[in-house]
Amino acid sequence: xxxxxxxxxxxxxxxxxxxxxxxxxxxxxxxxxxxxxxxxxxxxxxxxxxxxxxxxxxxxxxxxxxxxxxxxxxxxxxxxxxxxxxxxxxxxxxxxxxxxxxxxxxxxxxxxxxxxxxxxxxxxxxxxxxxxxxxxxxxxxxxxxxxxxxxxxxxxxxxxxxxxxxxxxxxxxxxxxxxxxxxxxxxxxxxxxxxxxxxxxxxxxxxxxxxxxxxxxxxxxxxxxxxxxxxxxxxxxxxxxxxxxxxxxxxxxxxxxxxxxxxxxxxxxxxxxxxxxxxxxxxxxxxxxxxxxxxxxxxxxxxxxxxxxxxxxxxxxxxx
Amino acid sequence: xxxxxxxxxxxxxxxxxxxxxxxxxxxxxxxxxxxxxxxxxxxxxxxxxxxxxxxxxxxxxxxxxxxxxxxxxxxxxxxxxxxxxxxxxxxxxxxxxxxxxxxxxxxxxxxxxxxxxxxxxxxxxxxxxxxxxxxxxxxxxxxxxxxxxxxxxxxxxxxxxxxxxxxxxxxxxxxxxxxxxxxxxxxxxxxxxxxxxxxxxxxxxxxxxxxxxxxxxxxxxxxxxxxxxxxxxxxxxxxxxxxxxxxxxxxxxxxxxxxxxxxxxxxxxxxxxxxxxxxxxxxxxxxxxxxxxxxxxxxxxxxxxxxxxxxxxxxxxxxxxxxxxxxxxxxxxxxxxxxxxxxxxxxxxxxxxxxxxxxxxxxxxxxxxxxxxxxxxxxxxxxxxxxxxxxxxxxxxxxxxxxxxxxxxxxxxxxxxxxxxxxxxxxxxxxxxxxxxxxxxxxxxxxxxxxxxxxxxxxxxxxxxxxxxxxx
Numbered sequence: 001x002x003x004x005x006x007x008x009x010x011x012x013x014x015x016x017x018x019x020x021x022x023x024x025x026x027x028x029x030x031x032x033x034x035x036x037x038x039x040x041x042x043x044x045x046x047x048x049x050x051x052x053x054x055x056x057x058x059x060x061x062x063x064x065x066x067x068x069x070x071x072x073x074x075x076x077x078x079x080x081x082x083x084x085x086x087x088x089x090x091x092x093x094x095x096x097x098x099x100x101x102x103x104x105x106x107x108x109x110x111x112x113x114x115x116x117x118x119x120x121x122x123x124x125x126x127x128x129x130x131x132x133x134x135x136x137x138x139x140x141x142x143x144x145x146x147x148x149x150x151x152x153x154x155x156x157x158x159x160x161x162x163x164x165x166x167x168x169x170x171x172x173x174x175x176x177x178x179x180x181x182x183x184x185x186x187x188x189x190x191x192x193x194x195x196x197x198x199x200x201x202x203x204x205x206x207x208x209x210x211x212x213x214x215x216x217x218x219x220x221x222x223x224x225x226x227x228x229x230x231x232x233x234x235x236x237x238x239x240x241x242x243x244x245x246x247x248x249x250x251x252x253x254x255x256x257x258x259x260x261x262x263x264x265x266x267x268x269x270x271x272x273x274x275x276x277x278x279x280x281x282x283x284x285x286x287x288x289x290x291x292x293x294x295x296x297x298x299x300x301x302x303x304x305x306x307x308x309x310x311x312x313x314x315x316x317x318x319x320x
Numbered sequence: 321x322x323x324x325x326x327x328x329x330x331x332x333x334x335x336x337x338x339x340x341x342x343x344x345x346x347x348x349x350x351x352x353x354x355x356x357x358x359x360x361x362x363x364x365x366x367x368x369x370x371x372x373x374x375x376x377x378x379x380x381x382x383x384x385x386x387x388x389x390x391x392x393x394x395x396x397x398x399x400x401x402x403x404x405x406x407x408x409x410x411x412x413x414x415x416x417x418x419x420x421x422x423x424x425x426x427x428x429x430x431x432x433x434x435x436x437x438x439x440x441x442x443x444x445x446x447x448x449x450x451x452x453x454x455x456x457x458x459x460x461x462x463x464x465x466x467x468x469x470x471x472x473x474x475x476x477x478x479x480x481x482x483x484x485x486x487x488x489x490x491x492x493x494x495x496x497x498x499x500x501x502x503x504x505x506x507x508x509x510x511x512x513x514x515x516x517x518x519x520x521x522x523x524x525x526x527x528x529x530x531x532x533x534x535x536x537x538x539x540x541x542x543x544x545x546x547x548x549x550x551x552x553x554x555x556x557x558x559x560x561x562x563x564x565x566x567x568x569x570x571x572x573x574x575x576x577x578x579x580x581x582x583x584x585x586x587x588x589x590x591x592x593x594x595x596x597x598x599x600x601x602x603x604x605x606x607x608x609x610x611x612x613x614x615x616x617x618x619x620x621x622x623x624x625x626x627x628x629x630x631x632x633x634x635x636x637x638x639x640x641x642x643x644x645x646x647x648x649x650x651x652x653x654x655x656x657x658x659x660x661x662x663x664x665x666x667x668x669x670x671x672x673x674x675x676x677x678x679x680x681x682x683x684x685x686x687x688x689x690x691x692x693x694x695x696x697x698x699x700x701x702x703x704x705x706x707x708x709x710x711x712x713x714x715x716x717x718x719x720x721x722x723x724x725x726x727x728x729x730x731x732x733x734x735x736x737x738x739x740x741x742x743x744x745x746x747x748x749x750x751x752x753x754x755x756x757x758x759x760x761x762x763x764x765x766x767x768x769x770x771x772x773x774x775x776x777x778x779x780x781x782x783x784x785x786x787x788x789x790x791x792x
Contacts, residue, residue: 003691072435089792092758094782159540159602163760171498179604255725265549265605269768270777271761286551286753290435 002019004289031239063199067294084295088283091292096271100185101254104275107189108253116197119175121230134202139197152191153178156263178264181272188273193260200245207241208234240317247311257281276300326749370464374674379412381673383440384662386424387417394539396407400689406682416440417445425449425660434458441668442676445493447484447658448748454487459663461490465673471681476716480745485661485756494677496684496691497709498659499626500745501559502738503527503647509534509541509621510645520622520647520737524564527650528597529620534621535599541676542601544593545614545623546767553763554756555656555748559624560586563651568759569749569789576785578759579778587774591766606769613637613646624649626658626707628733634703641703641730657745671717687716687723694727705730707739751788758784 036043071080088094123133140148155162156177164174177187214231224232235242260266260273261281267274276296283293374380387396396419403415420429423445434456435440442544445453453459468474469769477495485493507517513533521527531543547553558568566582569575576615594600613621627646633639649655653717662684664676683690691697696705705728712720725732749755758781776791 090787090791092787132520157603179602181765181769265607267549267757267760267764269548269605270765282757284432286757287751288431 007298063292064297067290068298069293071144072290079292084289085299087289087292088296088299091277091279093271093274093282094296095285097276098273100274101256101271101276103185104189104256104260104273105253107186107252108192108256109246109249111251112193112197112200113191114252115193115243116200116203119197120200120208121234123201123205124208134205137201138198140195143195145258145261148195149191149209150258152194153263156191161258181269184264184268184272188259188263188268189261192256195259200249202243203245204238211237239315244311244314247307247314251307251311254300254304254307330452334518362749367707370670371467371469371671372674373470374410374413374671374678376410376412378416378671380415380669380671380675381416382668382672382679383416383540384442384443384676384679385418385420386444386662387419388527389419389421391421394702398693398696400698401696402683405689406679409679410675415677415679420430439665441665441672442662442680443665444496444660444682445663446660447498447701448752450485450492453663453751454492458666459492460668460673460779461492462494462664462673462677463489463491465670465677466491466494470674470677471685473685473687473712473716477685477711478713480657481587481659481711482656484747485663493661493663494680494685495659495661495709495711497628498711499628499657499708500649500743501624501656502649502743503622504615504625504629505622505645505647506615506618506620507645507734508618508643508725509537512537516732517645518582518737520645521650522647524650524651525586528593528599529591530596531593531599531621535597535601540601540664541601541619541621543621545596545606545611545620546763547606547608547611547761548588548760548767549605550606551753551756551760554759556624556760557586557757557763558592558652558752559649560654562644562654562656563649563743565651565653566748567718568755569785571748574789576755576782576789578785579782584774587762587778591772591774595770605764618643625705627706627738630661630706631703640703642734645709645734645737646707648741648743652741652743654746655743655779657747682784683710687712692720692723694723698729702727703730705732705735707735714773716782754788755756757786758788 017024024285040233068080068084069079071078071083119137123130123137126133143151154160158176161177163177168176176183178184211234215237216229219229219233255277256275257277259277260268260275264273266278266282277300280293280296280300281287284295324671356748356792377693388399390396397418405415406415407413415525418440427448430445430449433443433736434453437456439458443458450459466474471477471494478498482491485495503520505517510517510530513530513536515530515533527544532545534541547556559576561568561582564582564585566580566586570577586627590600602616607684608775610690611620611625615623615688616633616637625646630641630644633644634641635709644755662676662680664673668676686692689710698704700701705724710717710720762781765772766774
């Protein structure tokens with residue numbers, strides 16, 4: 001038994017086994033049947049999960065695809081081709097719902113993307129009490145969304161809401177917040193950001209803490225201030241996490257439903273908070289038009305699938 | 321290398337294909353519709369005359385929903401008593417009640433039930449569900465089964481109410497309750513504002529004047545309240561159109577009819593109350609439940625409602641009956657009317673249909689029995705004295721009204737104005753929910769935007785409703 005060498009062999013780096021690229025794992029040779037037979041016990045354990053996924057996840061997805069091309073409201077199921085898509089396209093709310101959803105997404109990216117990152121930067125600067133601050137930031141996420149929304153409903157109330165009380169102290173006239181077509185969506189985004197920023201902040205914080213300290217030291221030696229350190233060290237080092245979170249946020253915000261549904265009753269003043277998912281909900285549960293609901297869902301799915309593909313690629317890049 | 325990739329692709333393709341086929345097969349399982357027991361629903365399996373009452377020797381079991389849940393102790397006790405009483409006449413019929421917590425009928429659940437054909441033999445619906453039920457081929461035509469032998473008081477049931485359950489002269493249900501929208505008032509606030517609570521406002525001008533006085537009390541009190549979210553805004557806009565003799569859809573059912581002088585009058589009046597008088601409160605985007613909470617806590621003077629809203633406020637919100645009164649809908653030309661009923665699942669055997677009708681007749685359409693046993697209702701601590709449900713005409717009405725007054729648990733005179741001034745009922749428009757969704761924008765525009773362009777709101781909504789109607 002030889003003692004381990006403490007000196008680094010310069011060639012060792014080249015001899016280190018390369019990690020296979022994700023997705024390039026080779027399946028066992030010999031066909032599907034053989035693969036199944038090779039490990040019967042393991043596949044037996046998988047059956048439960050597979051059945052659960054099949055019934056509660058894959059089947060509904062397939063069904064949704066089928067429904068989008070079917071008419072089901074006459075007691076019989078009939079194939080109607082693209083009719084449901086035409087119905088959805090001709091709906092006067094279609095354009096408005098997409099505009100509102102994109103507007104929500106844009107606002108959510110400005111607020112919901114920047115605020116957690118800046119919060120993480122600030123927390124990261126603290127030497128003491130980081131755990132306490134992390135808990136504080138994450139607390140709103142622990143609240144049930146409905147409770148948070150009701151809280152904001154009271155804060156925003158134009159009659160007796162706290163926000164208008166605070167404005168009144170500074171002599172600023174009371175605002176309508178959720179009840180003004182021009183400010184309703186922004187108010188929804190602010191509430192949504194407060195409710196959901198905890199998770200994002202913790203992820204950014206983890207990414208920030210992964211940045212090697214010597215890079216900051218080197219930047220400081222070069223005379224960089226805080227902003228230049230953030231710009232030249234922090235952002236490049238957390239670039240992939242930032243990109244990943246950006247995509248995740250786009251995917252999540254495009255599916256916004258709970259906040260406008262509970263804060264403004266869904267449509268909002270003059271329909272200013274009608275979102276695509278709310279429209280899907282209306283089709284399915286208020287108009288009993290499951291075909292149209294599925295068709296609009298499919299349109300949204302195609303769009304989000306593009307983002308998801310991008311997300312997967314980025315995710316793979318971060319892993320490597 | 322390339323071959324290996326090709327093999328992998330082929331294998332993956334095979335797996336995908338097998339999965340897709342399996343799932344498609346599964347999906348196909350879900351699209352088949354089945355009839356309950358193979359009967360075609362037209363009585364072809366029957367060996368008896370549809371018009372004859374159920375033979376007491378024939379054993380049948382029927383499932384029926386909307387049995388009161390355990391939380392509603394008094395109602396459940398009455399249900400069980402009624403089943404026992406009914407079984408004295410029909411010992412051969414087993415009633416299997418099904419109850420759901422909360423509302424009997426939640427539209428999403430109801431729709432799913434119809435699609436899956438999983439409704440019980442006797443199922444609860446709103447009048448407005450008839451089209452949807454028939455679209456799903458869900459209800460039995462019971463015209464041949466309902467006559468003066470099976471439903472002895474049939475001639476005394478308000479034909480308007482029965483009309484709501486008919487399509488092409490075929491009857492599809494029996495009513496359990498009905499409502500007509502009126503003006504619900506908070507008597508305490510009326511008195512505080514120096515108004516006479518026994519004479520609720522009868523015109524929209526009077527409503528405006530009264531609302532102004534009530535809002536003048538201060539402390540965040542609103543004079544008049546309206547919905548503007550979750551399709552309820554459009555629902556009430558429709559009610560206001562009806563009240564002034566207008567309509568939201570023309571007689572042909574293909575064109576919007578609210579962008580006219582009446583529509584403008586409704587919109588301008590509401591806008592003036594909200595922004596000029598400041599008598600409608602600052603908080604808007606309200607939906608069903610919000611106004612009830614406000615009026616129950618003496619924060620609202622008036623709103624359009626049906627009498628059963630009062631029961632909700634007393635039982636769920638702890639309000640007192642004495643605090644409320646009701647008048648007819650201001651304007652009084654027409655009012656939104658609706659109600660609840662039971663339908664019978666298409667495809668069940670004729671004997672089951674007869675058993676169902678016998679039970680429905682005993683429980684819901686017999687004066688002095690079932691839900692009209694007011695003496696028992698009072699003894700069980702449940703409300704007696706609300707003006708609705710009131711399905712009756714002629715002698716039945718006289719008898720039932722007298723019993724209500726005799727066993728009243730609330731000041732019946734508070735509803736006198738509503739009772740003495742009946743307004744003709746008018747049903748909801750076609751594609752009601754979709755039209756209400758569009759009209760929500762008109763209501764929310766008026767009530768949340770001081771500078772709302774009413775002409776533009778109405779013409780935009782008109783275009784959109786025309787599109788909705790064209791998509792039928």
